[in-house]
């Protein structure tokens with residue numbers, strides 16, 4: 001069950017600012033406010049999914065494909081696809097998921 005009381009929903013609605021890198025019909029990408037690596041970027045769905053399982057179960061095949069293609073495109077824009085990067089998605093309490101809106105972290109810009 002998706003709960004609109006989360007910070008990424010407010011970023012999607014432009015209620016709070018974010019340093020946006022790229023946007024299309026299915027996804028929005030912006031810099032993480034507390035970077036853990038030289039490059040730390042988030043890609044969030046425009047659809048309202050609380051986590052990875054919710055996304056895979058309820059998004060259309062086209063949306064799933066377009067979302068992951070967007071993650072790859074953002075890695076290209078950041079030029080980490082040349083140097084290497086890690087993608088991470090935290091899901092549920094044991095992972096430490098802080099924001100209950102499905103998102104992927106792109107980490108890179110240095111040796112991980």
Ligand code: 5GP
Nearest residue numbers: 007018030031032033034090096097098099
């Ligand atoms: P999670 O643990 O849910 O996978 O990660 C959520 C991420 O969102 C964290 O890395 C955190 O730093 C980032 N974050 C939390 N609030 C904000 C915000 O208001 N703006 C931005 N840009 N990032 C945020």
